Amino acid sequence: MMNSPFWRHYRTLVSQGIQAELADLERLVSPVLFALTTLLLFAFAIGDVEPALRVHIYLAETFLTALFALQINFSRLFEPDRQDRVFDLMRTYPVDHTAWFLAKYTLVLAMGSATLGPTLAFAAFVNQSPSQPLFSWVVVGVAAMALAGLAALGVLLSAMTLKANARQILYPLLYFPLATPVLLAAVQSSQLYLSSGQITADVRAWLGLLLGFDVIYITLGALLFTELVDES
Amino acid sequence: MEITKLSFAFRHRRLFHDLSLRVGAGELVHIAGPNGAGKSTFLATVAGLLTPGAGTVAYHGSHGPIQDRRDALEYLPAEANGLYLKMGATQNLQFWSRLRGLNLSPPEIWTALTPWNLNHPLLRDGFAVEKFSTGMKRRLALARLQLSPAIGWLLDEPVYGLDAEAMTIFTTMLAQHLAKGGFALMVSHDLLPFAGLITKTVVIGSKSGTAGAA
Numbered sequence: 001m002m003n004s005p006f007w008r009h010y011r012t013l014v015s016q017g018i019q020a021e022l023a024d025l026e027r028l029v030s031p032v033l034f035a036l037t038t039l040l041l042f043a044f045a046i047g048d049v050e051p052a053l054r055v056h057i058y059l060a061e062t063f064l065t066a067l068f069a070l071q072i073n074f075s076r077l078f079e080p081d082r083q084d085r086v087f088d089l090m091r092t093y094p095v096d097h098t099a100w101f102l103a104k105y106t107l108v109l110a111m112g113s114a115t116l117g118p119t120l121a122f123a124a125f126v127n128q129s130p131s132q133p134l135f136s137w138v139v140v141g142v143a144a145m146a147l148a149g150l151a152a153l154g155v156l157l158s159a160m161t162l163k164a165n166a167r168q169i170l171y172p173l174l175y176f177p178l179a180t181p182v183l184l185a186a187v188q189s190s191q192l193y194l195s196s197g198q199i200t201a202d203v204r205a206w207l208g209l210l211l212g213f214d215v216i217y218i219t220l221g222a223l224l225f226t227e228l229v230d231e232s
Numbered sequence: 233m234e235i236t237k238l239s240f241a242f243r244h245r246r247l248f249h250d251l252s253l254r255v256g257a258g259e260l261v262h263i264a265g266p267n268g269a270g271k272s273t274f275l276a277t278v279a280g281l282l283t284p285g286a287g288t289v290a291y292h293g294s295h296g297p298i299q300d301r302r303d304a305l306e307y308l309p310a311e312a313n314g315l316y317l318k319m320g321a322t323q324n325l326q327f328w329s330r331l332r333g334l335n336l337s338p339p340e341i342w343t344a345l346t347p348w349n350l351n352h353p354l355l356r357d358g359f360a361v362e363k364f365s366t367g368m369k370r371r372l373a374l375a376r377l378q379l380s381p382a383i384g385w386l387l388d389e390p391v392y393g394l395d396a397e398a399m400t401i402f403t404t405m406l407a408q409h410l411a412k413g414g415f416a417l418m419v420s421h422d423l424l425p426f427a428g429l430i431t432k433t434v435v436i437g438s439k440s441g442t443a444g445a446a
Contacts, residue, residue: 005333008330008333009331012327012330012331016316016323016327019319019323020316020318020319023316023318023319023360024318080316080317080318083315083316083317084312084313084314084315084316084317084369085309085312085313085314086314086315086316088281088309088312088314089307089309089314089328090331091280091281092279092280092281092302092305092306092307093302093328093331093332094300094302094303094331094332095302095331
């Protein structure tokens with residue numbers, strides 16, 4: 001089964017995507033640097049806050065920064081393919097479009113994790129106090145769930161705006177409104193967890209919403225990607 | 233390949249209309265016409281990159297109809313080579329051949345690069361093809377074409393940027409492809425090297441917007 005054309009295409013595209021990213025490290029590093037710099041600026045701008053507010057501010061700035069940094073990642077997703085008409089040529093090759101979507105999705109998850117990991121760790125570090133450690137594996141899990149949905153949305157919008165002349169304007173205009181429910185659910189569930197220290201019914205409700213949007217965006221991505229690629 | 237009544241218009245400007253063409257094994261069809269007539273658009277339409285206003289393109293292999301045109305075609309666009317510019321020559325060829333289902337080892341790739349004078353360790357590995365000259369990029373794209381098992385080649389200005397030596401290599405390669413039962417549609421303003429190979433000419437861009445075969 002793993003040798004079927006589908007998986008062969010998937011492996012080839014993932015491997016090529018990783019090599020293309022490594023060949024142009026600036027693309028991979030710049031969102032991380034953006035996130036770390038933004039967090040540092042937030043820390044200076046906000047200064048010392050009351051312990052009651054600390055969790056809220058930590059989560060808001062962390063997820064918002066991650067959202068912006070990921071947007072940089074996502075919007076550049078097809079950049080190597082746009083050069084020298086690689087994308088057009090891909091469309092003339094017998095590539096399974098679902099494998100293509102999954103490969104791009106996997107690549108975005110990997111790139112997103114490379115951005116999200118340092119962002120979460122650094123945000124917890126600059127916001128915590130000796131009496132109030134902020135790093136939590138549950139928050140990391142919530143962020144991973146948010147990334148799963150945002151990555152699918154990122155691939156979808158990147159494909160949608162691939163040939164648009166006003167791509168740099170259009171992309172954020174579409175991305176931010178659609179990312180808001182994911183952001184909201186991630187912040188709320190994390191905040192409720194960090195406040196109570198346990199996964200309550202409210203936390204589960206927000207996580208359910210987050211999971212729901214993940215499923216919607218991944219399904220939409222897989223279904224629409226073929227159409228978008230063919231119409232490009 | 234059988235093209236039946238293919239039409240394409242761009243913003244009310246009719247580029248070609250009711251174009252029908254049958255291309256058999258071993259044929260080289262020259263797509264002729266003035267600049268801006270729609271020759272490249274025609275090739276892109278046959279490649280499946282553009283949706284025609286009307287008409288169909290069908291493919292028949294030795295065992296019957298070919299369901300997916302992408303299995304039968306290799307497209308070489310004009311002034312672009314389909315190369316990942318930040319990556320090396322070997323990586324590029326390996327990627328495209330894997331998508332065709334060929335699992336070629338680096339030495340096999342290097343063998344394919346040899347006739348194009350690109351089989352040098354300093355050129356083929358770890359050297360971004362964006363640093364190649366126009367002619368070298370074209371050579372690499374032609375090496376990709378040579379590795380492809382596709383029976384139909386859609387060639388848009390294939391000798392663009394090539395020197396005399398590479399042009400001779402390409403002409404020989406094209407003759408071998410045709411001799412093996414392949415076919416090709418070609419747009420080229422430089423016809424001299426292919427004079428003995430062209431079997432049909434299709435002219436696009438007459439005032440009526442229709443195309444004619446000769």
